[in-house]
Amino acid sequence: MDKEQLLYDYFSNRLTPEQERLFAQLLETDGEFKQQFDFENNLKRVIREKEAKQLKAKLIGFEEGIQKEETARAPFTVYRKWAMAASIALLVGLGWLGYNNFSGSGYMDMYEEHFQEYPNTVYAITRGEEADTSLERQAFVAYETNDNVQAIALFTQLKETKNTEAVNFYLAQSYLKNGQAEKAIALFDETINEKGEFRPQALWYAALAYLKINEKENAIRMLNDLVADGRYKKEEASKLFRDLE
Template sequence: MKKDELLEKYLQDALTKDERIEFDALLANDTEFKEEVAFHDNVKRVAEEDHDDAFKAMLSDFEAEHQPKKVFRLQQYSKWLVAASVILIAGLTYVLTLSNPTSQELFAANFQPYENVVHPIVRGIEEQDQKTKAFIAYETGDYELAVSLFSELYEKEKQPYYLFYKANALLKLEKANEAIPLLKEHLKTKDTLSEKSTWYLALAYLKIDDKNNAQLLLEDIIKSKKYKASEAEKLLGKFK
């Protein structure tokens, strides 16, 4: 089998037993083949690396260890340059993505549904009222059911915290446009959770890529030292 075919099957982890024997023999006796295998192994390691510092170090190692030799054919030298360029471009793209996260990425990195502090759930009770069912749905991730039950409960009882938890469930369902008016309404109340709504409203605006309103709310959180003030300061610094 040709060297390039063996190398391709090696990279795909598809060598047969006999091909593996042939591959290992080449690796032991053919210096040029060994260097090309090492090069492709480095490419694979760099592509899978998650951390920017490690990427830079590995790229540096690659450049030091795999400088093309003068005896190599021009075709092979060009192939190495193309591959090295691909690595560099991929790395730069990764770095730029980290330094300029999108609004969606910032939302995802900062949003967690607020915990149930209103109605602690006692497990094992067979008979459950609607409020218990609503918060069980919320805690277990059945957000569609939670939204429906919180809506019904708010219509009956007019408790402001139902607006807050319904909005959280909607955010989890990626329905920020529906969550925003609920959070605004909740902010007008004197509910014990109303201060938290400022943070979640800022995140909701981020979700719909409205950075202007998100920024105003985050600045208010920082200035007033409200809930999540330190997180708001860090978040604000990432999209200014």
């Protein structure tokens, strides 16, 4: 397969499970491929951060201008002028970031404030286990070291032979850490429907994943179920629920 196309499909969140395994293999064995991946990944992050800061600075400047403007003589004219300026900034911002990124900037802030990766509570990894080359161990080592692409490939492979609640949950976690919220949500839903040990954790992370893609109502639905469950992050979920209402 064309490596450039593979990179393009990765950043478009369109890799199939087979392509994800190939992608992880190339990252390990093809230095040039990994170098290009790292470059494009870092470039994407830098551009996103720079544009978000520029837009935020513009809108803050407009807000401060409105507050300082003398409005006694012609309040409507002043309001209209600043409203027009803010609208132009908004349109420019939409061109930079896309509607979802701008309209959900507050939700992304909430996501980043509350997200903390769930620890590995399933597979104990200790020193002196070099002889253990099991697929499960490799998957959790990749997870703990934040090698998300490799973790996704390994957990996907593991899921084919060991489709357990834990495998689904940690595969979902890996997708979420890798910025692929939609795929994470689908797996969190599987875990929630199983109603097992990881159900409350899946509700919490599904809520955060929905915030990441600006789906407020679905996030509220997950948080409501989590508060009712009461086994995990009840107070934190209640506060986030109130903030979103």
